[in-house]
Amino acid sequence: MSTTIAPIEERRLLGIGLVLCAYFLFTCLDSSAKWLGLVGLPALQIMFARYVIHLGIVSAINLPRQGADLWRTRNLKIEILRSGALIGSTLCNFTAVRYLPLTVTGAITFTTPLIICVLSVFLLREQVGWRRWTAIVVGFVGVLIIVRPGSDTFHPATLLSLAGAVSYGLYALLTRKLAGVDSVATQQFYGAVLPTIALLPFAFVVWQWPDGLLQWLVLIGTGVIGFTSHQFITMAHRFAPASTLAPFAYVQIVFIAIISWLIFQQPPDLWFYLGAPVVILSGFYLWLRERQLAKPLTPVAEEG
Template sequence: MSDPYSPPAEHRLLGIGLALAAYLMFTGIDSSAKWLGLVGISFVQIVFLRYAIHMVLVATILLPRHGRGMVRSGNLKLQLFRALALLGATLCNFLAVQYLPLTVTGSIAFTVPLLICALSVPLLGEQVGWRRWSAIGVGFLGVLVIVRPGTDAFHPATLLCLAAALSTAFYMLLTRKVSAHDSAATSQFYVGIFATLALLPIVPFFWSLPSSPDGWFAFFAIGIFGFLGHQLITVASSRAPATVIAPFSYFQIFYLATASWIIFNQPPDFWLYVGAPIVIGSGLYIWLRERKLAKPETVVATER
């Protein structure tokens, strides 16, 4: 007998399609950030644009629909810590993409499920068995294959990627907690407003404007991609369970590889083909193991 509360098959397919579209938007965020850096825009301003434009869109589109209830939070302190975690991830990632190919930053971002699993022990009091600890270890071996520390191929910006992944893991764990108090629209609002206000006092010292049409496109697109990506993944989650959507987050590596190759002329190197499947395989194993243990999965993508 089928589960009466399980979404119909066509809803699940729609959810998967919306999730894939969301991951394309998240790839657009990183691509826009890298392009803006290439045309001389400071990464501080890039981060500000990502959140300020996002906040304007949330206020313009969502606020009339949800009313004042959207700005009322059941746990403002938790929203603040969550917003700061995502801001930290964005700062580290946007600086890293100025020095590294999108495929490298994206592959390291796929360690987020491994970090969430590891951090759930001290932060949530969850039990993690030897199988998942082994998967975490293997996943980080895959990262070592990609970044090759101690060789000429290693770049210090890799450490920024790991810091971004750690911040994202904290963000996702805090999202689990805040979802019990606030709606997705409220969480979107506070992510935008906190980051914008935090950067507003310093961004004038870094401010400059693009001098080319492609720079102006990226100037506005970075915030639009952010808003659309978060909206799409929210709707996708209402159409299909996280257990269905989660594995498709790894499809983003194909988006990143395509953007890196076509837009920035940085094709993946041999070691990425070796290391990325190890990282992704470890994440998928943890997802399968947690699904078997009937734990709530977190849909993971390189949300910035």
């Protein structure tokens, strides 16, 4: 059964609106994972719920239309590697947010364009000039300003957050390699079914029943939010080019700061205000440089 692909339309304001909604939802996803962890639910259980619900939604929407075409892939190896990178990113991030303010994990996530640039040298054999290497170094200096290793406020979970950003950078590169190989629906399916299968035995070992309706709603909401945010990202790129949408990823830092302050009573500190602009400007410079070279980076999106 052939899959109907929606045509590209020139509706940039709609695309920008959708991508802003997606980044707000990504922030809500991390906030939900942090809250569920603080009330005592294990990270593996939260991850399992996030992916099994995502899988249910993807299957319900696409199976009636596509049937077996949904799981037919032209490159199963990359789909598996991509899903593995996604599991690593989610596990590191969902664990790190238990111990760190969202502002810290969010700022570290914005190193993703820098990490993609570094990984592309080793995995894609791309050439990176001195200007981009300088931007990468400056960006990581910004992270050091925020986390201040060696200080009393430094927490080892910072390393987990950085590992999550590296995993997500690998996920983004593998997604790039699947462009034009598998449909978005097929990628969404494998991005949900493989983590569900991998997490199933661990989830039942650590499973704790949510206490009350609110915990159930937030747990179920992780899967709904995860699916919806990725759909918004996909739809946004139908209506506006990636070069238009990429800079709006940095608006997410505003969402992160507001939610961290209002819900978790963890307002940004002085070091965040000093370091976050350094990270963001470094990533923004990389975007401008890649645009000049006509090789745009994969936009940042905090995956959970």
